[in-house]
Amino acid sequence: MKSNTTSNIPASSKRGLIHKFKVFIETANAWGIFVMGSTFVLMIGAAYMSYILRSDLTEFNLERSTSYFGQAFMYLAIGLFAFKALFFLFIIYKYFRYKAIKSVSNEELPTVTVIVPAYNEGKQVYDTLISLAESDFPHEKLELLSIDDGSKDDTWHWMKEAKKVLGDRVTIFQQPKNMGKRHGLYRGFNEGKGEVFVTVDSDSIVDKDTLRNLVSPFVVNENCGAVAGNIRVLNNKKALLPKMLDVSFVMSFEFVRSAESSLNSVLCTPGALAAYRRTAVFNCLDQWINQTFMGQPSDIGEDRAMTNMILKQGYHVLFQRNAFAYTNVPEQYTGLYKMFIRWGRSNVRENIEMSKYVFTNFRKGPKVGPRLLFISQSIKILMSYPFLFFMFFFILTHPLLFLSSTLFSILILSTFPVLFYAKRYNFKESFWAYSYSILFTFGLFWITPYAIATANKRGWLTRELPGKK
Numbered sequence: 001m002k003s004n005t006t007s008n009i010p011a012s013s014k015r016g017l018i019h020k021f022k023v024f025i026e027t028a029n030a031w032g033i034f035v036m037g038s039t040f041v042l043m044i045g046a047a048y049m050s051y052i053l054r055s056d057l058t059e060f061n062l063e064r065s066t067s068y069f070g071q072a073f074m075y076l077a078i079g080l081f082a083f084k085a086l087f088f089l090f091i092i093y094k095y096f097r098y099k100a101i102k103s104v105s106n107e108e109l110p111t112v113t114v115i116v117p118a119y120n121e122g123k124q125v126y127d128t129l130i131s132l133a134e135s136d137f138p139h140e141k142l143e144l145l146s147i148d149d150g151s152k153d154d155t156w157h158w159m160k161e162a163k164k165v166l167g168d169r170v171t172i173f174q175q176p177k178n179m180g181k182r183h184g185l186y187r188g189f190n191e192g193k194g195e196v197f198v199t200v201d202s203d204s205i206v207d208k209d210t211l212r213n214l215v216s217p218f219v220v221n222e223n224c225g226a227v228a229g230n231i232r233v234l235n236n237k238k239a240l241l242p243k244m245l246d247v248s249f250v251m252s253f254e255f256v257r258s259a260e261s262s263l264n265s266v267l268c269t270p271g272a273l274a275a276y277r278r279t280a281v282f283n284c285l286d287q288w289i290n291q292t293f294m295g296q297p298s299d300i301g302e303d304r305a306m307t308n309m310i311l312k313q314g315y316h317v318l319f320q321r322n323a324f325a326y327t328n329v330p331e332q333y334t335g336l337y338k339m340f341i342r343w344g345r346s347n348v349r350e351n352i353e354m355s356k357y358v359f360t361n362f363r364k365g366p367k368v369g370p371r372l373l374f375i376s377q378s379i380k381i382l383m384s385y386p387f388l389f390f391m392f393f394f395i396l397t398h399p400l401l402f403l404s405s406t407l408f409s410i411l412i413l414s415t416f417p418v419l420f421y422a423k424r425y426n427f428k429e430s431f432w433a434y435s436y437s438i439l440f441t442f443g444l445f446w447i448t449p450y451a452i453a454t455a456n457k458r459g460w461l462t463r464e465l466p467g468k469k
Helices: 011-052 054-066 068-096 124-133 155-169 181-191 210-220 240-262 278-289 302-312 333-355 368-382 384-397 399-413 415-424 432-443 447-453
Strands: 112-118 142-148 170-174 196-200 204-206 224-233 273-277 316-327
Touching: 011 399, 011 432, 068 240, 068 368, 068 384, 112 124, 112 181, 112 210, 124 142, 124 155, 124 204, 142 155, 142 181, 155 170, 170 181, 181 196, 181 278, 181 302, 196 210, 196 278, 210 224, 210 273, 210 316, 224 240, 224 302, 240 316, 240 333, 240 368, 240 415, 240 432, 273 278, 273 302, 273 316, 278 302, 302 316, 302 333, 333 368, 333 447, 368 384, 368 447, 384 399, 384 447, 399 415, 399 432, 415 432
Parallel strands: 112 142, 112 196, 142 170, 224 316
Antiparallel strands: 196 273, 204 316, 224 273
16 A cells, blocks of 8 residues: 555645645746736837937937948948848748658658766756657667766766666766766767767657657758757746746747758757767767867867758758757756856857858758858857947937837837747747847847857856855
8 A cells, every 4th residue: 555645744734835835836927927017018118218219319310320430330230130131031931931841650760879968967867768768769769878977966876767767778877077068978979879869958858759750851851960859948837037938949949940941051959959860970070079169178069069060061950840859947047147158159169160161062052041041140249249339338328218219129029929939839928028038138138249258168157066166
């Protein structure tokens, strides 16, 4: 007979616990409603203030047009806006041309090695491995490897627990010390025997049909070298930042990467879920593991680097909208900006690398797509300092006009992701796009300039235990 662990708890204590839980949920919901409501009040108020201050805006435009510097900046801004507007229309066109590839039959599926590197992940790695093992994929074609990268917590214990449950279906390894995610993946690539490698973060959960959908493009398209999965947020039930990031992820993956896939040129296959053709990986594996930047070994951006090197070989890189992984994201501002700094530094480094081949005859067929994507990314990076300077100048000279016009612009520009998310998923949750845009504009505007200035810095920045370096 199974014992009831709560049987010794007094009824009054049980009621107290239930009441506290209800209060917590209600407080979380109330806080979410407050944040979303405040966002609308700010933006609607900004729209009204922009109307009131329209004469100030006219005066500001005249000030710019009568000064040499202001006129030059204005023409530059108009040119960039025109490029971005046309590029956006181009991306919309490519988005509507995108179609996910349907799963091939069991007989056609390739042999697959799934690699799960883990560092200070705790019990979540167990859930990840069980999730992968429960995939609707022929067991005889699936090899599951997990590498503990010298964790300081109980990650290795939970990997052994997964091994007890899964037996020979999973093979686990332990690095002698923490060497970094890239080295964990490197070990997996060398140990794996599959025709296709799938990399999954140790804090991610997949759907049952994710693996078969993810690897099917390699069967259908012989030029396919890598495939990006569709990433959603796992921990988005209570904390506010994950709710905002979920809307952002849907735009980043289901809109942007869908369009990039139509150009056969997805720029980054995410670490949370990606697949690579074995031959493409081994063509660049030595270069990838020994990659350096400004004389320092590269210990970040392993996913973008691998994607870049596979694109350089002339392969297509695609996106599978029907291959879902749900991953944990930071719930606090500190973790969020550290994650963005890491991504920003990787983007700076890999754009420099991409510039070395994107205008060459690096692959057969049209190359205008990857070139336009590269130009768009480069403009975003290169213009971060001029726009940062302009923003501070605007704040100092016309603070109220800056605030009202910026918030009003967010109201206009963020309506597209709101409508996109509402159409794809949930109308109510879609409004987090407005809150996220405000957070990014006022709280994360410094990320790209800082990432450029510190692009040579090493370090993952997250996943360390409290009090440990």
